[in-house]
Structure formats: C-alpha cells, structure tokens
Amino acid sequence: MFCYQCQEAAKGKGCSVKGVCGKNEEVAKLQDLLIYTLKGVSEIVIKGKLNPAELGDVNHEVLKSMFMTITNANFDAVAFEKEIKKMLTLRNNLRDMVDAANKKGSPNFFQKLLGLKKEQSGKTIAVADLHNAAKFEVSSKAEMLKKAATVGVLATENEDVRSLRELIIYGLKGLAAYAEHALNLGKEDDTVYAFIYEALAATLNDTLSADDLVALTLKTGQFGVTAMALLDEANTSKYGHPEITEVNIGVKKNPAILISGHDLTDLEQLLEQTKGTGIDVYTHSEMLPAHYYPGFKKYDNFVGNYGNAWWKQIEEFESFNGPILFTTNCIVPPKSDEVRSRIFTTGASGHPGCVHIEADANGKKDFSKIIELAKRLKAPTEIETGKIVGGFAHEQVFALADKVVDAVKSGAIKKFFVMAGCDGRMKSRDYYTEFAQNIPADTVILTAGCAKYRYNKLQLGDIGGIPRVLDAGQCNDSYSLALIALKLKEVFELNDINDLPIAYNIAWYEQKAVIVLLALLHLGVKNIHLGPTLPAFLSPNVANVLIETFGIAGIGTVDNDIAAFMDAV
Ligand code: FS2
Numbered sequence: 001m002f003c004y005q006c007q008e009a010a011k012g013k014g015c016s017v018k019g020v021c022g023k024n025e026e027v028a029k030l031q032d033l034l035i036y037t038l039k040g041v042s043e044i045v046i047k048g049k050l051n052p053a054e055l056g057d058v059n060h061e062v063l064k065s066m067f068m069t070i071t072n073a074n075f076d077a078v079a080f081e082k083e084i085k086k087m088l089t090l091r092n093n094l095r096d097m098v099d100a101a102n103k104k105g106s107p108n109f110f111q112k113l114l115g116l117k118k119e120q121s122g123k124t125i126a127v128a129d130l131h132n133a134a135k136f137e138v139s140s141k142a143e144m145l146k147k148a149a150t151v152g153v154l155a156t157e158n159e160d161v162r163s164l165r166e167l168i169i170y171g172l173k174g175l176a177a178y179a180e181h182a183l184n185l186g187k188e189d190d191t192v193y194a195f196i197y198e199a200l201a202a203t204l205n206d207t208l209s210a211d212d213l214v215a216l217t218l219k220t221g222q223f224g225v226t227a228m229a230l231l232d233e234a235n236t237s238k239y240g241h242p243e244i245t246e247v248n249i250g251v252k253k254n255p256a257i258l259i260s261g262h263d264l265t266d267l268e269q270l271l272e273q274t275k276g277t278g279i280d281v282y283t284h285s286e287m288l289p290a291h292y293y294p295g296f297k298k299y300d301n302f303v304g305n306y307g308n309a310w311w312k313q314i315e316e317f318e319s320f321n322g323p324i325l326f327t328t329n330c331i332v333p334p335k336s337d338e339v340r341s342r343i344f345t346t347g348a349s350g351h352p353g354c355v356h357i358e359a360d361a362n363g364k365k366d367f368s369k370i371i372e373l374a375k376r377l378k379a380p381t382e383i384e385t386g387k388i389v390g391g392f393a394h395e396q397v398f399a400l401a402d403k404v405v406d407a408v409k410s411g412a413i414k415k416f417f418v419m420a421g422c423d424g425r426m427k428s429r430d431y432y433t434e435f436a437q438n439i440p441a442d443t444v445i446l447t448a449g450c451a452k453y454r455y456n457k458l459q460l461g462d463i464g465g466i467p468r469v470l471d472a473g474q475c476n477d478s479y480s481l482a483l484i485a486l487k488l489k490e491v492f493e494l495n496d497i498n499d500l501p502i503a504y505n506i507a508w509y510e511q512k513a514v515i516v517l518l519a520l521l522h523l524g525v526k527n528i529h530l531g532p533t534l535p536a537f538l539s540p541n542v543a544n545v546l547i548e549t550f551g552i553a554g555i556g557t558v559d560n561d562i563a564a565f566m567d568a569v
C-alpha cells in the first residue's frame with residue numbers, strides 16, 4: 001500500500017505498511033482500485049460525450065464512492081469490495097450505452113459519401129481505444145487486490161505529475177463529500193458532476209502538461225466553491241440560517257445517543273425517531289454546529305454536545321456509555337469490543353464489526369436498533385460542564401455587520417484570523433491553542449470545522465459584545481467565512497480581498513480541507529498559512545508553484561507567526 005492523502009502520512013511521506021489512521025493494506029488497496037474504477041467511468045462519460053444530467057444513479061454512486069475513500073470515513077473491506085463491483089457494473093453499462101449510440105450513429109451511406117468521420121456523426125469511442133481503467137475486469141477479492149497493486153498513487157512515475165493528479169483527486173474527494181450532503185437534501189448541480197468526470201478522466205491522460213494540471217487544480221477550487229454554495233443553500237433552505245446559540249457541554253440524566261459526522265439529514269431522522277422516547281441526543285465533533293440551525297431547536301431531546309474533536313473519541317466514547325452513530329468521518333478504529341458494539345455507521349462511513357444502517361429507496365433510515373440499544377444503556381458520564389457559543393455563519397454575521405464594521409473602523413478590532421479546518425492528534429497542533437491564546441486582545445478568530453476544538457473552550461472574551469471566537473459551523477461552512485470576507489471587501493470598498501485585515505492560518509487534516517484550500521485560492525485569497533505540516537503529496541516543485549503564485553506558507557513558532565501576521569497589511 002501507499003497512501004499520503006492526509007496530514008498524518010507516516011514520517012511526513014506516506015503510509016506504506018499500515019495507515020496511521022488505522023487503515024489496513026487491504027482497505028488501502030481496495031480504495032485505490034475504487035478510485036481507478038471511477039477514473040474509467042469518467043473516461044467513458046467524457047469520451048462518449050454522455051450528458052451527466054442523464055446519469056442520475058451513476059452520479060450519485062460516484063459521489064458515494066469518492067466519499068468512502070476520505071480519511072477516517074470507511075474501514076470496511078467488504079463495503080469497498082461491494083462498491084467496486086457496483087461501480088464496475090455501472091461502468092460497463094455506460095460503455096454499452098456508448099457502444100449502442102455508436103452503432104446508431106455510425107456514418108450512413110450518404111455521410112460516408114460526403115467523407116464525414118465518425119466524430120462528426122455521433123458518440124464515438126471504440127472500446128479498444130479506452131484506457132485500461134475503463135476496461136479491466138476483476139471478479140474476486142484476490143483479483144481486486146492484485147489489480148490494485150498496479151494502479152495506486154505510485155503508478156504515476158513523474159513525481160510532479162503524481163503530485164498534481166493527487167492534489168486534484170483529494171480536492172475532488174472533499175468536493176464529492178459536500179455534494180453528497182447537498183444531494184441528501186435534494187439539491188444537486190449537473191455542472192458539478194460534469195466537472196468531476198472531466199477532472200477524473202484528466203488524471204488518466206498522459207498528454208497533459210504540468211501547466212494543464214495546475215489549471216485543472218484551480219478549476220477544482222472553482223467547483224469546490226460551487227459545491228459548498230450548493231450545500232449551504234441545501235442546509236439553510238431546509239433548516240434555516242444558523243444563529244447565535246449557546247450549546248450545553250455537560251450532560252443530562254437520560255440515556256442517550258451520540259451523533260457524529262456531518263450529515264444533517266441523518267440527524268433530522270434520528271431526532272424524529274427519538275422524539276418522545278426518553279432518549280436524548282448529543283452531537284459529537286463536526287456535528288456540533290447542528291445546534292445553530294433553527295430547524296433543530298424544536299427537539300426537546302436535542303440536549304448538547306459531548307466531547308471534543310474526533311481524535312479524542314477513544315476515551316470519550318468509553319464515558320459516553322450509549323450508542324454512537326457515525327454519519328461520515330472521522331472514525332478512529334475502536335479499541336474494545338464493547339465500544340465497537342455501540343458504534344453504528346451510515347452513508348459513506350463504515351467499520352468492520354459495527355452495524356451499518358442503509359437508507360431505503362426514499363432515503364429513509366431506520367434507527368430503531370440504535371434507539372433500542374440506548375434504552376438498555378447508562379446515561380453519559382459528565383466529562384465537562386458549561387456552554388460554548390457558535391452560529392456565526394454568513395447571515396448572522398451580516399446581521400451584526402454594522403457592529404463589526406464600527407469595531408474595525410474605530411480600531412477596536414485590528415485583525416481577523418481565519419483559523420478554519422481540521423483538528424488532529426499530533427502534539428504539534430498545540431500550536432493552534434497557543435496561537436489563539438497569544439494573539440492580541442484586539443483580534444478575532446473566524447473558525448469552521450473541527451479545528452475549533454483547539455480554542456473554542458478558552459475564555460477569550462469579547463470585543464464590544466462580539467465574541468473573539470466566531471464559529472461559522474462545519475468545515476464546509478468555510479464558505480461562510482469567504483462570504484464574510486467578500487462582504488467586508490464590499491463594505492470597505494476594496495478592490496482586493498487581500499487588502500482586508502484578515503490573515504489565514506488554516507489547520508488541515510483530510511481531503512475536505514484540501515477542497516477548502518483550493519476554493520480559497522480560487523477566490524483569490526493569498527498568503528494562506530497551512531499547518532501543522534505541508535501536505536506530503538506536494539512535490540517540491542508543486543509546493544514551489546503554490547508558494548510563489550499564492551504565497552502559501554507553513555507555520556513557524558507562535559510568537560514569530562503572530563508578529564509576522566500583525567505586521568502584514
Ligand atoms: Fe474534522 Fe474529520 Fe470536517 Fe474533517 S471531524 S477532520 O472530517 O471534515 O473536519
């Protein structure tokens with residue numbers, strides 16, 4: 001195996017024996033083969049000139065497949081085996097579709113007479129001309145693993161081409177995750193599917209230059225913005241705009257279910273099914289921002305947030321005592337059978353030994369098994385008390401715009417720090433807590449994603465009633481932070497988003513942070529600092545392009561970085 005898609009890649013280079021995340025060799029290889037299959041599907045769509053608007057099931061399954069390969073989403077080899085088979089069937093159906101269209105559209109007698117080529121007469125691809133990704137066949141797991149060993153990341157020999165291809169693929173994985181959440185709420189955009197096919201197919205194309213791939217990387221960022229906007233629209237049209245909300249971090253006396261991950265439709269269904277049962281529901285990690293939506297406030301049993309960022313779950317799930325439902329990443333493989341027996345997965349997530357709950361044809365999920373188990377288990381053990389405040393997504397901040405603008409004009413707020421992204425278990429991430437503690441008192445942190453847990457429980461106070469940590473929501477709500485920046489640019493009548501008193505010090509871990517980064521680059525944001533380490537998948541040359549073109553930098557010491565940020569603009 002070889003995997004270097006996340007920030008914890010072994011020795012800063014890549015995991016080659018077992019993932020630091022817990023992913024084993026078999027799952028890593030099956031993930032590689034699934035991605036390869038998706039590239040083949042994409043080539044057929046592109047070369048066969050198929051219309052993504054007519055490919056419903058294929059589009060949806062591509063999103064799910066991509067999402068399954070995101071770090072910490074799915075550790076279940078059986079689920080990958082099934083998904084590869086499903087995608088191969090869909091791929092072969094597409095090929096047959098193009099073949100049939102070819103036959104129908106072959107030049108007729110008159111076209112031949114006029115010298116028209118096949119390309120001018122219809123959808124034309126000969127199976128023989130397709131890339132192996134669009135043609136290979138495997139029927140057993142052993143064959144899958146054998147094939148996978150030849151098609152992984154290292155199959156691309158040139159390290160710069162490999163780096164750019166993987167940067168695009170990781171961005172697409174994040175994009176697919178956001179598009180899948182939007183889809184679950186009934187919102188989709190065919191241009192997003194069209195781009196996924198274009199970009200995946202391009203990663204098979206050996207004739208593309210590094211410049212072509214850099215352009216495609218930026219286009220990935222453009223569609224990242226489209227997907228985040230789509231999800232924002234899906235979430236807010238269904239559940240209302242997030243508003244300032246205090247969330248309880250202590251516990252109540254009832255038995256309870258903990259819900260983790262990012263999917264709000266899963267949460268809604270769980271709340272509907274637990275209503276009136278005497279079972280409370282707590283959010284975990286990236287699900288915390290659900291409390292900010294008006295649409296969830298009507299549920300009396302939606303009582304608080306339990307624990308911290310994903311990587312602390314080994315201890316925190318022990319003390320939660322009740323069942324846990326993962327709607328997406330980030331799963332840490334449980335250490336005990338007892339905890340494993342309390343973990344349920346759904347959607348793209350999965351783990352061997354944990355019950356997986358599938359949706360029916362209408363997207364409905366039956367969570368009764370989780371509820372029954374909760375009734376038999378103890379209430380959560382309290383691990384902390386108090387409240388945290390959040391809900392500063394775009395509309396809420398726009399409502400406070402006058403106050404914010406006055407504070408900037410009067411000098412009460414000197415700078416904003418965008419500290420969105422992910423948290424992780426590396427000790428070096430203490431940097432972010434220290435950074436938050438040490439930035440001047442006249443600065444404000446804008447956050448989103450699970451990165452917030454490094455400082456959202458510090459008592460950093462407020463500036464004239466504006467809290468010094470403004471949490472917009474989940475990692476995808478980084479979109480809100482971009483809208484806020486664009487709004488401030490408009491209010492202050494600036495030509496360049498980089499002239500605002502906003503500094504970007506982003507923590508990354510998995511591939512959703514990659515799409516957030518690419519989206520910010522597409523929006524013209526420069527001088528983003530990325531930590532705690534730069535991605536292992538950036539070759540020195542590709543890293544240089546990012547440094548020279550966009551001013552991307554790593555992190556240094558807290559004191560030096562704060563001094564440099566405060567000196568800039
Ligand atoms: Fe955090 Fe994990 Fe949000 Fe990532 S809980 S690192 O999934 O996407 O962020």
Ligand code: SF4
Pocket residue numbers: 003004005006007008009010014015018019020021022023071072
């Ligand atoms: Fe290693 Fe990260 Fe890949 Fe897991 S996802 S195998 S930790 S690089």
